[in-house]
Amino acid sequence: MRFSAWQVLKEGLTGNKGWTPHWRSPEPKAEYDIIIIGGGGHGLSTAYHLAAKYGGKRIAVLEKGYIGGGNVGRNTTIVRANYFLKGNSEFYSHSLKLWERMEKDLNYNAMHSQRGILNLFHSDGQRDAAARRGNMMINQGDDAILLDRQGVREIVPYLDYDNIRFPVYGALYHKRGGTARHDAVAWGYARGADQRGVDIIQNCEVTGIDIENGVVKGVQTSKGPIKAKKVGMVVAGRSSQVAAMAGMQVPIESTVLQAFVTEGLKPVLDNVVTFGMGHFYISQSDKGGLVFGGDIDMYASYAQRGNLPTTEHVVEAAMTLMPMIGKAKMLRSWGGIMDMSPDGSPVIDKTHVEGLYLNCGWNYGGFKAVPASGDCFAHLMAKDEPHPVAAKFRLDRFRTGQNILDEEGSGSQHNLH
């Protein structure tokens, strides 16, 4: 079924009885050309791009839980292309361009809203850094505006501009940045992949990877063995466990990142505001809840919930930046498992096993990368060579020390990002 305004009208007048499931629920076949392990945003996007751009292949996505149950349904939905380093900036620029045409490509309302992102700064030094980053973004072909204090005040008048420790000096304004409906992104890619023949198999946990003489042959799953010519691992926080099935140790440490939402409020926050000094960022969902988050919980964890110290820190930052938030009641908090890499940047690469590919290390920034990650991983798996915009996401950069993508400038060891 193709979605359109006409379809909505027709269904509205006929009791909404004509809607059908957005994708099939097939049983796994005995063999595929390509198996994607992981039905999250990145895995579904990979399957979609494989089917849409490199047709004629039998493709399956194996998901141990349900579509939308992992990080793609647990993030704070921010989409942006404000990266600085060569290697990162062209990739995220590509991703934002894919975001801008995603809804038309998928015929699916992902509620992508380019409401603009304000990265605040609080000192002369930070202003210089913001100007430099903005210039890099413009050089990349994206947009950036350096706002002074008054310029920020005109957009978000209710911040604490005269905070003793962090007075607001201005902001880097990225107008094409914004938010999207995260579940709809997963569902849209799932539907798009399914329509192009991809089998999306939920409740199917991969328990082993079959390798013979250094060549991948298939996978063992909770629904039995499945043969495959190529296998892609795209499992975010569980990367270490799946890679271990292929005898690999990957440069990943899994930690929890929490997020929070208040009760639904009338429109109050039109943009995304980030307060880097407090590790805090906030936006308002279309339902009215203020969605905000902070830093990771800063120790290895697979619990999809956080601990109180980080919650307290985030709430303190919220009150520091935006005192009016104290009037709102916090409704829910939750956590997702982040695959933290040493330099804070991802890996899209081949492995030492022929036909086995790895996509991991998205840290706490995977959501905005969903379209380009899928496009680039599909390119790598179909052509056996990296996509030009993802050419620097190499696994061996940690061993060689070349092309380390340390966007924050804090180092290339665990626990620094």
Next chain:
Amino acid sequence: MRIKCPLCGERDRREFYYQGAAIALNRPAPDAGDEAWNDYIHNRENPAGRTKDLWHHEAGCSAWLVVERNTVTHEIYGVELAEDVKRGSKNAD
């Protein structure tokens, strides 16, 4: 999460700085080669379950501790002084 420091007793997690996997106690020889150093600095077992990691009692006695805990449930099984672990055995994993 509360961590029982062998010197100070049970304290709030906020008093401790997390360093990472206890692999940090097994530093390779300077000439061990880039694979060994890559494993030591970057590659991790990163288990979902029982693990040992290194914490610093930063806001307390300043001791380095090896904490054995569960990464899924946040249960803590035991805490030892890193110096005792290092002396007792070369293998802290």
